[in-house]
Amino acid sequence: MSDSPASAGFPRRRLLTGTAGLALLLAGCTSGGSGAAAEETTAAQEDRLTAQVPVQEAVVAAYDAALAADPALGGTVPDLPGQAREQLERLRAAAPGATASSSSVPPGPPAGTDVRAWLRDQVSAAATAHAAACVEASGAGAALLGSLAAGLRGHAAALA
Amino acid sequence: MADDGTTASTEDAALGDVLAAEHAAVWGYGVVGAALPVDGRAPAAEGEQAHRDSRDRLSELLDGRDADPVPAAAGYRLPFPVLSAVDAAALAVVLEEGVSAAWVALLDSAGDAPVRQLAVDSLGAAEERAVTWRAAAGRTPVTTALPGLPGS
Numbered sequence: 001m002s003d004s005p006a007s008a009g010f011p012r013r014r015l016l017t018g019t020a021g022l023a024l025l026l027a028g029c030t031s032g033g034s035g036a037a038a039e040e041t042t043a044a045q046e047d048r049l050t051a052q053v054p055v056q057e058a059v060v061a062a063y064d065a066a067l068a069a070d071p072a073l074g075g076t077v078p079d080l081p082g083q084a085r086e087q088l089e090r091l092r093a094a095a096p097g098a099t100a101s102s103s104s105v106p107p108g109p110p111a112g113t114d115v116r117a118w119l120r121d122q123v124s125a126a127a128t129a130h131a132a133a134c135v136e137a138s139g140a141g142a143a144l145l146g147s148l149a150a151g152l153r154g155h156a157a158a159l160a
Numbered sequence: 161m162a163d164d165g166t167t168a169s170t171e172d173a174a175l176g177d178v179l180a181a182e183h184a185a186v187w188g189y190g191v192v193g194a195a196l197p198v199d200g201r202a203p204a205a206e207g208e209q210a211h212r213d214s215r216d217r218l219s220e221l222l223d224g225r226d227a228d229p230v231p232a233a234a235g236y237r238l239p240f241p242v243l244s245a246v247d248a249a250a251l252a253v254v255l256e257e258g259v260s261a262a263w264v265a266l267l268d269s270a271g272d273a274p275v276r277q278l279a280v281d282s283l284g285a286a287e288e289r290a291v292t293w294r295a296a297a298g299r300t301p302v303t304t305a306l307p308g309l310p311g312s
Binding site: 078079080083084086087090127131134135136137138139140142143144145146147148149150151153154155156157158 | 260263264265267268270271273276277279280281283284285286287288290291292300301302303304305306307308309
């Protein structure tokens with residue numbers, strides 16, 4: 001198969017430049033300054049992000065509980081707990097008013113349960129919650145929540 | 161104007177960027193499938209169909225707004241030679257990550273809740289496919305914390 005001559009413009013850039021191109025494309029997404037929608041980052045917008053912090057805290061706690069219940073699980077998905085924490089840090093950075101909460105932390109997997117399936121359910125539920133919040137948000141907040149939701153859908157796929 | 165005051169043109173421009181990415185993905189998946197053994201092409205066919213569906217939906221959406229849908233490019237250039245099943249999986253990762261970036265950019269620009277719903281659903285589906293392809297390409301980790309956002 002031979003390469004076709006690239007046409008000018010977007011598709012060629014997208015295929016050729018990989019992550020560098022993505023970074024350029026999204027340069028404004030986390031700065032809070034892109035697009036008209038991002039400018040409406042108001043207290044309500046920040047409240048939406050703050051409301052999702054306990055959801056993500058619960059994901060981190062679920063990973064901790066699952067690995068405590070089934071240490072071998074950590075060997076099969078070694079990167080996921082750290083990514084869940086990275087997501088939490090990113091969310092907290094966008095919602096500086098959020099404080100750590102213990103009320104949202106779910107109990108660990110019931111004895112005798114399939115720990116991996118239990119963890120997958122926790123992660124999937126959080127992805128759904130972030131996605132719902134994304135739809136109600138706008139601008140950089142919507143971009144972050146949507147990315148969080150997608151990241152957790154990827155986790156659920158990896159846990160399947 | 162969109163429902164939260166965002167200008168429709170801003171949203172339409174972002175929709176057009178996603179459409180361009182979907183055109184590229186549809187084309188790219190043809191390359192992915194061709195590089196896979198016949199009995200291993202089902203994931204590529206499913207990915208291609210998903211992107212065709214997204215492309216068609218975006219085109220209809222833009223048509224309904226009297227905005228001209230971006231046509232497919234006359235040609236595309238591969239980012240690297242695709243000579244094996246592993247290369248094909250790596251290309252699929254590039255394609256899915258490319259559309260993910262475009263969907264996230266749309267989320268950043270969208271004023272209409274239904275558009276954000278479309279974007280977040282499509283973004284999640286793209287990341288699920290990307291997980292499968294990263295594994296097939298031998299990449300680790302197979303997941304990413306923040307799909308579509310820079311630096312992730």
